[in-house]
Amino acid sequence: MTEVSGKNGKAGRYDAIVVGAGHNGLTAGAYLAKAGLKTLIVEKNDYIGGAAVSRELHEGWTYSNCSYVCSLLRPEVARDLELGRHGLQVIPYEGGATFLNNGDHFGSYAEHNAFRREIQRHSPIDADAYDRYSRYIMRQCRFIRPLLLRTPPDPVSMRPKDLQEMMFLLKRFHDLGAREMADMLRFWTMSVGEFLDEFFESEVLKAHFAGSGIIGTGLGVYSPGTAYVLLHHYMGDVDGSIGAWGFTRGGMGGVSKALSLAFMEAGGEIVTGSGINHFLTENGQVSGVVLDNGDVYEASTVVSNMDVRRTFLEHVEEGELDGDFIKAVKRFKIRGSSGKLNIALDSLPDFPALPPNSILMQGDMHASESLDELERAYDDWKVGKWSEEPYFDMLIPSQIDPTLTHPGKHMMTVFVQYAPYELAGGESWNGPARQAFADTVINKIARHSPGFRDKIVHMEVRTPWDIENEVGLTEGNIFQGELTFDQLLFNRPVPGYAQYRSPIKGLYLCGSSAHPGGGVMAAPGANAAREVLSDMGRAAVGNGVMGRAA
């Protein structure tokens, strides 16, 4: 993504500045630029995209270095910003499997009949239970999806807009009916393990589904709040197929690239290669940014795509903020819990557990066979170790996407849970630990794929420390903050500041620390832009994001 070039200037005055060219920063920037604001995006890296990037680290192989699959990206945003015309293509994938230590597997077929037969193979009762489970999840999706592009109401405000939004929320809640209301409250607060135990008896099936409840989360499958994290991974869609995930052609950088093209077409400028040093403020009002290289850009509106911790604890003068606010930001949970391997493969790996040429290989593959195993993996994390038996979410997008590498060669992305931000005994990640972590994962993959090691041409290993250092996510938390109920809706990121604004006038948050949270969703960015424009007295842009500004 280094080909993106903005106008490089040492100083300048803008209507709005966005700090961070992650996908939400680009989204916010694109909406602001389309509304006619002279908008600048500053980015610390030499490339844009934040955690939605495609990089060629080994010649001939393009990795989706951080985020790796797409489902949550709001279709309204894609439409408003014409991301299709700007080259974005998301191809839904089918399949997925969990490998068992006895040589069998659990296959996740997109095809209803095959999936039913597969569940039946493991547990006849679970085959029917899956239909009830799906309906349950879909009902939750129906409730939450319309909230994603709306600004959460301030529950104590008496302003008409907040009251209206509160009414909207309450009405939707009320419309669920008594049983669904009760279900929802349970669901948003319970653990994914207990939730799955209520529906299913098959251990492997539960383990297969439970992964979505812990990905990116510093919690175990039996920790309260993880059921919601599962929902967070189900509520997206690919072209209306709810719960489906897809590969972005060209890797996840394709999302950022399309967003940046929309931004620049609307007249936006991007400056890469130097991060923000601090926000400039005057009398509690933001007035611009000073970059690490000394460049100064002025604007009375600055939108931070950085997480809430980084924004306020590292780049705002402490004296500008109340102690209570700082305390609330400090206690915002943003724990690193995951790592990633990006692997260039000489050829397609074998997985003898699967039927020959199985479509299951084209989806997400795992090798955690029970909730117990997953809970133990979490135990390691609690004491500052990476999981001895890690959970991984492993995909080979090059089976579908011809742009990633040469024909016959393959790119594999392996998301790994758990890896702590701070290792026990103060050991540094930036040393032998990184390779030892990778070896743990590779050994587990190789158990299910003989000869796997020999196929590796190149590998990028990313620990929470690497993710923090490179992407800028505090502790390497991929969601810019845990997606637990205490940090959602009007409590995200901190109570009183859920409407993208901050104690500093003119300084907004547009990253995943804000509602509705993480994932390549573009919702926080779009919502923040809407609030910015509302404060300026300007009309919102686009037909998709027509949700009311708070």
Add this chain to the structure above:
Amino acid sequence: MSVIKKPAMKGVQRGLSPTPFHDFLAPMNLEQSWMDWAGFLSPRHFESIESEYFAIRNQATVFDVSPMRKYRIAGPDALTVMNRLVTRNVAKMRDNRVAYSIWCDEDGNVIDDGTVFRFTATDFRLCCQEPQFSWLNDVAWGFDVEIVDESLDVAGLSLQGPTSYAVLKAAGFNGVETMKPFDIRHFDDGVTVSRTGFTGDLGYELWVPNDKAAALWQHLFAAGRIHGLKPVGYEAVEMTRIEAGLLLPGKDFQSSHHALRSTRGRTPFELGFGWMVDFGKGHFNGRRALLKAKETGPRYMVVGLDIDGNKPAYDALVYHRGKVEAGHVTSALWSPTCKRNLAFAMLKAPYGIGVTDDLFVEIYRDKEGKWEKGLARARIVNRRFFDYPRRAATPPALY
């Protein structure tokens, strides 16, 4: 409690599976027109829908009903479990009888309908459209029964039409003449015959273990040829089931286990199934909610409609006095036998209950590339549109 069968194989078959009758069906299916019925290859039609429809109403036909879900509920508490499941009183059934029934969730909304086969007070079979294995196990929790999913073990042929009795006689099913509607009779080679069907006509359903299915088919067709026996597909059966006034879950109402919107559930009263609810038999699933629902009255009503003109009112909206939306059509056809334009509609109270006059349906017609909209008058009528005495005559007429 439940019998778990784990096939030992690597992975599963993708796509649609053949039924035990597939080798006979395939060559007769001239257009290779198949549909997915519960993961099986099910014929949509063989030659023409029209010829198959008239075969059901005029001679004898077979429809492969093997994809139906079949569950065996057996054990000392089988009767108790069945009565806990369904709204009808299974204790009132005699042995070797079938009863059409429905079952509800805790809110009194219908989950599915199906046929209850009572072999004895300790041995039942439930035949239905949707998978119910996990639900049955939930209902049976704490009771002494064994629940076996027989769906993949038992094949079924629905033999329907005025000469179906003649076919059975010719095939040597002795004693079939004394079978009354809903009777069950057991024959050699594991063949069980019930006088049931989905067409509202004279007819039987034949149930057989998979490995005996081919023999049954050959035997029936050898005997049935001179009686006009032919296979039919879903499309023709669909026409006859509407004529017979039978509702189809997923089409005429939504199973409460599938509806995403909690308001889509319907009580038996709203589907015209109030007669199947027996409050006197003790507790059953949904009883409390249904007592309340009976008191408050139905929120909706499924009605049969007789519509002016001859254009079927597929997916039409129903209006009161041509203005106020009263509901929508769920199934429709021009009935070649009744010579009427018929439909089922789901109306929202008070329409179909207190207000039954001045109803119209909105019908779109494609007139060679030009769409025209018209309002046709609709009258609420008994939805058992086709009701010939031959259905229930015992012994049946030997054509």
